[in-house]
Amino acid sequence: MDFNRVIDRRNSECIKWNRFDEDVLPMWVADTDFKCSDAVISALHERVNHGIFGYGAPPRELNQTVVQRIKRLYDWDVAESEIGYIPGIVTGFNAAIRAFCEAGEAVIYQTPAYPPFIGAPKSARLRGVQNPLPQQQDGTYTLDFDRFEQQLISENVRAFILCNPQNPTGRVFTREELTQLAEICLRHKVLIISDEIHCDILYDGHKHIPIASLSPEIAANTITFMAPSKTYNIAGLHASVYIIQNPELMEKFHDFCSGLVGCPGVLALTAAYAAYAEGDAWLIEQNRYLQENRDFLDEALRTQLTGIHWNKPEATFLGWLDCSELGLAEAPYEFFLREARVGLNEGLTFGPQCRDFVRFNFGTTRANMQEAVDRMQAALAAR
Ligand SMILES: Cc1ncc(COP(=O)(O)O)c(C=O)c1O
Numbered sequence: 114m115d116f117n118r119v120i121d122r123r124n125s126e127c128i129k130w131n132r133f134d135e136d137v138l139p140m141w142v143a144d145t146d147f148k149c150s151d152a153v154i155s156a157l158h159e160r161v162n163h164g165i166f167g168y169g170a171p172p173r174e175l176n177q178t179v180v181q182r183i184k185r186l187y188d189w190d191v192a193e194s195e196i197g198y199i200p201g202i203v204t205g206f207n208a209a210i211r212a213f214c215e216a217g218e219a220v221i222y223q224t225p226a227y228p229p230f231i232g233a234p235k236s237a238r239l240r241g242v243q244n245p246l247p248q249q250q251d252g253t254y255t256l257d258f259d260r261f262e263q264q265l266i267s268e269n270v271r272a273f274i275l276c277n278p279q280n281p282t283g284r285v286f287t288r289e290e291l292t293q294l295a296e297i298c299l300r301h302k303v304l305i306i307s308d309e310i311h312c313d314i315l316y317d318g319h320k321h322i323p324i325a326s327l328s329p330e331i332a333a334n335t336i337t338f339m340a341p342s343k344t345y346n347i348a349g350l351h352a353s354v355y356i357i358q359n360p361e362l363m364e365k366f367h368d369f370c371s372g373l374v375g376c377p378g379v380l381a382l383t384a385a386y387a388a389y390a391e392g393d394a395w396l397i398e399q400n401r402y403l404q405e406n407r408d409f410l411d412e413a414l415r416t417q418l419t420g421i422h423w424n425k426p427e428a429t430f431l432g433w434l435d436c437s438e439l440g441l442a443e444a445p446y447e448f449f450l451r452e453a454r455v456g457l458n459e460g461l462t463f464g465p466q467c468r469d470f471v472r473f474n475f476g477t478t479r480a481n482m483q484e485a486v487d488r489m490q491a492a493l494a495a496r
Contacts, residue, residue: 114395116147116402117478126349133456140485141458143280143431145346145476147402149384150395153345156387157380169379171198175386179354182389183339186313189326195358198385199370200351200377202310202338203229209306209336210272211237212369213362218271221264221303223256224464225433227280230308231464242268243464246282252424252435254282258293265301272304275324278311281433281463281472283426285319288327295324295331304362305335310353313344313396315428316404325358333359336366343429344396345388352381403430406475409482417490430476437469439493445471453492455485 122130129142148154176193183189199205210220210233219240222230226243234241244261246254264270275294278285286294298305305324312321325335337356342348357363377385410432411425422435434457436445446459449471460470475482 114148114150114398116399117480118148119478119480120146120148122146133450134454137450137454137456138481138485138488139456140474140477140481141456141472143343143429143474143476144348145399145430145474146478146481147346147399147476149346150388150392152391152395153347153384153387156383160380160383166379169376169382171376171382172386175382175389178386178389183323183356187321187323187326189323191356191358195356195363197355197357197363197367198377198382199353199355199374200381202308202340202342202353203233204374205336205338205353205355206230206274206306206308207233207237208370208374209304209366210234210239210274212366213304214239214271217269219268220272220274221261221268221270222274223276223279225281225460225467225470226464227276227308228462230274230276231462233274239271240268242270245464245466246279246284248424252422254279254284254424256286256290256294258297261294262297262301265297265303270301270303272306273298275305275307276311277307277309277324278315278321278428280311280429281431281458281470282424283429283431283433284424285315285321285427288322291322291324292327295327295334299330299334305331307335307337309337309339310343311429312339314400314403314430316400316407317427319427321428323356325356329358333362336362341385341388341392345384345392347381347384347388350377350381350384352377352385403476406430406477406479406482407432409479410473410475410486413482413486417486418493420493430474432473432475434471434473435469436471439469441469444468449489449492452495453485453488455488 220234221242224243325332340353420438458472460467
């Protein structure tokens with residue numbers, strides 16, 4: 114697999130490359146510019162050649178593959194009856210808070226937050242509560258357990274949307290951190306909705322720990338979402354997995370989704386199965402390339418983009434760049450878009466304290482990385 118290969122994504126119904134003017138290099142929304150594995154592409158060809166696209170149903174082999182993969186990669190025992198499929202994780206957590214929260218209750222999430230976390234409680238007419246992740250002197254993002262617990266009590270919180278690995282900071286939470294968060298939630302009867310979409314893109318030997326795998330009590334209080342979408346670059350096909358080990362929660366979630374949220378389409382199921390069943394070797398190569406991209410950006414922040422800092426991500430292909438030291442008069446998103454013609458994600462969409470941040474998607478070719486960094490450096494030098 115040649116991850117350096119440049120593929121023109123304009124005019125391919127692609128949000129990333131069509132949002133900005135043609136001269137802007139898009140480094141924003143979280144998909145990659147890499148072609149899928151041959152396994153996924155030939156499975157899709159074969160399915161298309163079949164020629165009939167009636168209503169779909171997840172094949173038994175997909176269930177078995179998901180269950181075996183979760184055991185193999187995360188040492189978590191899950192039964193086939195404890196998994197289900199939805200067309201997206203954003204759909205999933207929006208459905209979950211509507212299924213489990215009542216009017217007047219609140220949903221907590223950590224900031225900086227993946228923007229749809231911020232929108233979800235609002236659109237469900239629930240209150241959103243933000244629990245900021247404090248930064249240590251060296252920039253490492255940590256957790257504020259005391260404040261988290263206080264907020265659960267004082268804000269009438271019913272559900273916690275966790276993002277692990279965390280978008281946008283790239284933190285992989287440790288077993289101890291996850292255990293403490295889960296125990297606080299158990300103490301206050303707060304449901305955990307765990308968005309683990311980035312669970313397969315980890316660096317430096319970091320291991321993903323599904324929060325529900327920590328104990329049977331935690332499993333009974335958790336809804337987990339995973340997907341092949343980020344991992345294998347098939348997000349536009351829309352197949353995601355949920356895992357619910359508490360039958361009561363499963364029934365309630367099914368009841369809520371019934372008639373509202375359908376099964377992923379047949380091509381999505383085909384791609385998901387091929388990716389999960391045959392994607393291990395491709396994924397190892399992709400993660401190696403992404404780790405080199407991350408290290409490339411780390412070096413660039415020390416040499417070409419001095420004054421911009423980050424907490425080197427342990428996971429995800431997203432860099433959360435702190436531009437506050439640059440002292441720009443405007444939001445760095447605006448500055449880099451206009452002056453560098455680089456399209457990043459805007460800090461403020463991740464939380465009210467994030468004006469001086471941008472999110473940089475390094476899931477692209479090394480050539481695009483270099484181009485984006487060069488353009489940003491030149492824009493800063495010309496100020
Ligand atoms: C944390 C997180 N959750 C969910 C999604 C999107 O999930 P889906 O496309 O399955 O709705 C993203 C995409 O960037 C994400 O970063």
